[in-house]
Amino acid sequence: EAGVTQFPSHSVIEKGQTVTLRCDPISGHDNLYWYRRVMGKEIKFLLHFVKESKQDESGMPNNRFLAERTGGTYSTLKVQPAELEDSGVYFCASSQDWVDTQYFGPGTRLTVL
Amino acid sequence: DQQVKQNSPSLSVQEGRISILNCDYTNSMFDYFLWYKKYPAEGPTFLISISSIKDKNEDGRFTVFLNKSAKHLSLHIVPSQPGDSAVYFCAASGGSNYKLTFGKGTLLTVNP
Numbered sequence: 015e016a017g018v019t020q021f022p023s024h025s026v027i028e029k030g031q032t033v034t035l036r037c038d039p040i041s042g043h044d045n046l047y048w049y050r051r052v053m054g055k056e057i058k059f060l061l062h063f064v065k066e067s068k069q070d071e072s073g074m075p076n077n078r079f080l081a082e083r084t085g086g087t088y089s090t091l092k093v094q095p096a097e098l099e100d101s102g103v104y105f106c107a108s109s110q111d112w113v114d115t116q117y118f119g120p121g122t123r124l125t126v127l
Numbered sequence: 128d129q130q131v132k133q134n135s136p137s138l139s140v141q142e143g144r145i146s147i148l149n150c151d152y153t154n155s156m157f158d159y160f161l162w163y164k165k166y167p168a169e170g171p172t173f174l175i176s177i178s179s180i181k182d183k184n185e186d187g188r189f190t191v192f193l194n195k196s197a198k199h200l201s202l203h204i205v206p207s208q209p210g211d212s213a214v215y216f217c218a219a220s221g222g223s224n225y226k227l228t229f230g231k232g233t234l235l236t237v238n239p
Contacts, residue, residue: 018170045225047226047227049227049229054231055231056129056131056216056229056230056231056232057171057216057218057227057229058229059226059227059228062225062226070226073226105170105171107170112225113225115161115173115176116173116227117173118163118170118171118172119170120168120169120170121169121170
């Protein structure tokens, strides 16, 4: 069974540009989470989808971040416009039910110059 | 305000000995605790978990102990192997709050 996949693995962009990160959860997992780790800090929750609905987006830093999960399958996280402090590793995780173990993808390393 | 703290950034042990990784938390609403292991350029991999109704959970070489009164948990790895070298993250969730709150991680190095 394929695990959680994320694309791209790395992205380097200029401040002010737009970047879209993609996450494909484990097949059949209704719950999808986004987390972010800024260098030297802990991994922090961004938001949680149940199928296509946003269950909790309390961790989203500001309105420059937009997450979608159309059709309840893959999810995208768009940062527009990107700022220097958005640099970090963005992880996606999925679980079958919300009480189940969350399985993480390899992450996307975003560098904003 | 960091609700999950791993005060040791790194730990070095000899192969075959015990590794003890520690984690403290401040939020009394946390009732489920997990340990994840992370290798470079990979995502965190689930290792072991414990519910607040227990004080110990064991899985092979890995044992997690929970002391609720002290708001402290620890991960014991016995015996330690070089392949265990990785960053270990402590994480917690609480009540109907499914989102994980992580510590900063502890880099474990197991020397042959």
